[in-house]
Amino acid sequence: MTDHTTATALPDSSVVGVIGAGTMGAGIAQVAAAAGHPVVLFDAAPGAAAKGKEGVAGQLGKRVEKGRMSEADRDALLDRITVVDALEGLSDAALVVEAIVERLEVKQEVFGTLEDLCGESVILASNTSSLSLTAIGAGLKRPERLVGMHFFNPAPVMQLVEVISGVATDPAVAATVHATAAAWGKSPVHARSTPGFIVNRVARPFYAEALRVLEEQGADVATIDAVMRECGGFRMGPFQLMDLIGHDVNYAVTSSVFAAYYNDKRFLPSLVQKDLVDAGWLGRKTGRGFYDYAEGAETPEPATAAPCPMPEGPVVADANAPLLDRLRANGVAVEVEEAEDFSITVDGVVLLPSDGGTATEVAEAEGLTDVVVYDLALDFMQATRIAVAVADQAAPGTLEKAVGLLQAAGLAVSVIDDVPGLIVTRTVAMLANEAADAVFQGVAGAADVDTAMTKGVNYPRGPLGWAEDLGLERIHATLTNLYETYHEDRYRPSALLRRKVLGGTRFHA
Incomplete structure (x- = not known):
């Protein structure tokens, strides 16, 4: 720069x-x-x-x-x-x-x-x-x-x-x-x-990953938006925001950046959004987009699991499990052990934070069956909703036990299909990756990138600062697992991110 x-x-x-x-x-x-x-x-x-x-x-x-x-x-x-x-x-x-x-x-x-x-x-x-x-x-x-x-x-x-x-x-x-x-x-x-400058480049994954989850039938529009707001801490869900911007405008920007970067798959436009543009369903300005804005139209509710009983068995958690403090704050008795895998176990069910893979892949890799993965939250103490997915190998009742535990922690639970990286995890990892590449290519400095995303599109955290707080190793692992699942260049980790991980350095001093 x-x-x-x-x-x-x-x-x-x-x-x-x-x-x-x-x-x-x-x-x-x-x-x-x-x-x-x-x-x-x-x-x-x-x-x-x-x-x-x-x-x-x-x-x-x-x-x-x-x-x-x-x-x-x-x-x-x-x-x-x-x-x-x-x-x-x-x-x-x-x-x-x-x-x-x-x-x-x-x-x-x-x-x-x-x-x-x-x-x-x-x-x-x-x-x-x-x-x-x-x-x-x-x-x-x-x-x-x-x-x-x-x-x-x-x-x-x-x-x-x-x-x-x-x-x-x-x-x-x-x-x-x-x-x-x-x-x-x-x-x-x-x-x-450079194409898209900072904001219009770095923001592409916010829309793209939501569209990808929708395309793969991982969750519906209202659920994805709710999880991004109530768990990820974003002011608006991606589909709400696309409807507000206008799909003609948002699709045109994505297509422009895609073409300007010589069809780099990272910026690939979505056929789902193209269908809306072709139909003239451009969002709020035409009265119809992902949501219906006609007078009297009902706003769809996010998928929320029905109440489940708290599992009877003891709850055992790794000392670094992200949900540990949330469970304790809501009166759940937890035994702490140094498992070094961020796990929470109850009645044989293992809950793990998403690392970019699927619950099914995690269960296979760990030699387990009853595995449930949960999504990333901006702040697990403040979140009101969380997304979860259950491994295909899991026995009947596995999901209900996990849901009962999370509900006991005061969280609304959205059960989604076992898509890689769930919703917030994959989005934040991809935002951080694109931000890292913008720094790597001399588009802007790390501080300016984070300022641009918080001041320009009201993200709750700058992507690079957020990634550092989560751990750059975790972001890199999430991207690597997404790449291993899809085998698409879209999910390639930034060379600068990899270097920071190997060198043990940060984007911000």
Whole structure:
């Protein structure tokens, strides 16, 4: 990763130009004006810039009504936004951010015009989420002055700004934009211009693994979403989020990243999602996606095991079993022994945390029969639900004993098919793996990757920090077991992750 120069933010007296007055452009104008900058807002469509400013006024009016902003502050902010009807109105800008259509030739033309209109010291920034900064700058006279400034929607609310450097971008320019975004109250991260940048690349497994489990009939949509929320700690389940984003958009991003990485199987799009796109079931905006949003439509409930009795036999647990404290906190008597396998045993049933394999494979490898595996939780003390799977070899009653024990620990139990890695375990391992590869390939540093995923898509933990807390060895083993089951390159462990495991080092100091 390029070593970025330390810089100071643009002074708030500097004029900020914004091109494009849609939801994103108007939001960026609001952010800059809120930081004290005079802002010049332009849109090529007649009346669009004025409408964009009116939208900002409407949003600020809601804040005033709720007592979160004074009328004087609202009026002062709006006074700092000037609407212009020609690009020439941006000639005095120190920074110009474009938020226009995602077409390379259009962006190149706009920036080429700005080079002639503005001073040589102007910083030109693109809010592109998918195009190469290097390609955008290829035809410019001063490509070193071009940088990516990728906001997330809605810009006034979302904290993340990806500061993207193309091949020609001057590190000092990127550093100035980074410092300016921080001065605007954002959480900026540096990234190199590669397909998907940080967030749209690293986030692919969040959707892909859920779709894979659904394709394999491991669990239904509502159950997968519930497990990811109530066990994994994510704010939304993957199917809820895809419905919110829109399947046309989410599928297009996945397809774009897949093509840009020369059809790397890690980014393979899903036929299940393609069917929704082909059907026009695009999610909330069309009233139907994985869920039905029609008035009166019932929201499906996750699969939840019926109450089972607590097993009568003693509960014996390894001292490092993830569920040990949860069992004790709920009054379950547990005998502790140093088994070194994270196991919990009750009435001959062995419960083990998922390691990426299936319960059936674990039972075969250990010479056991009555095996149940359970999923990873963000926090086993706070989780309200857990997913489990039972080995095919297990005797009748095995599952009921495991369910009874977990229910005694205060957990709702979702029994799913014996798919490799269950749900949360495989997703977190794949997120960490993709994050590790982004660091390995110099896209961004480890700290910036984790910041991007927590601030840009509200993950409960940064993937790399989460992986380190779980143990990089465990993540590597999970990926290796997934690979051994599927024999697909999609699950290959990152070379950097393997090196960290072998060297006993971490991503974060």
